[in-house]
Amino acid sequence: MLRSQTNAQIHAAATFVVVGAGFFFRLAAIEWALIVAAIALVWTAEAVNTAIEAAVDLASPEQHSLAGKAKDAAAGAVLVAASGAVIIGACIFGPKVLAWLG
Numbered sequence: 001m002l003r004s005q006t007n008a009q010i011h012a013a014a015t016f017v018v019v020g021a022g023f024f025f026r027l028a029a030i031e032w033a034l035i036v037a038a039i040a041l042v043w044t045a046e047a048v049n050t051a052i053e054a055a056v057d058l059a060s061p062e063q064h065s066l067a068g069k070a071k072d073a074a075a076g077a078v079l080v081a082a083s084g085a086v087i088i089g090a091c092i093f094g095p096k097v098l099a100w101l102g
Contacts, residue, residue: 001046001047001050004050005046005050007046007078008046008050011042011043011046011082015039015043018035018039018089019035019039021093022035025093025096025100027092031092034088034092035088035089035092038084038085038088038089039085041081041084041085042078042081042082042085044081045077045078045080045081045082046078046081048074048077049074049075049077049078052070052071052074053071053074056070056071
């Protein structure tokens with residue numbers, strides 16, 4: 001998935017940044033739990049999206065409106081998961097970054 005999907009590479013970079021920030025800001029256990037859950041949700045959604053896109057391409061190599069709807073729905077699920085992760089990250093890291101900036 002990391003070799004073929006640009007979005008997965010972006011998720012990987014974001015994961016490394018967030019984990020690094022978590023160590024830098026010394027997150028509490030509950031904060032780590034929320035961050036890990038958000039990361040896992042995004043990676044799961046991306047993996048399912050990749051699988052759905054591959055299966056749809058195999059089943060329907062030509063353009064078809066239902067194939068497009070399936071791909072759009074899978075991509076939308078990734079967007080929802082990533083948006084939720086950003087909100088969780090903002091809630092956890094926002095106050096810490098503001099305090100750090102002084």
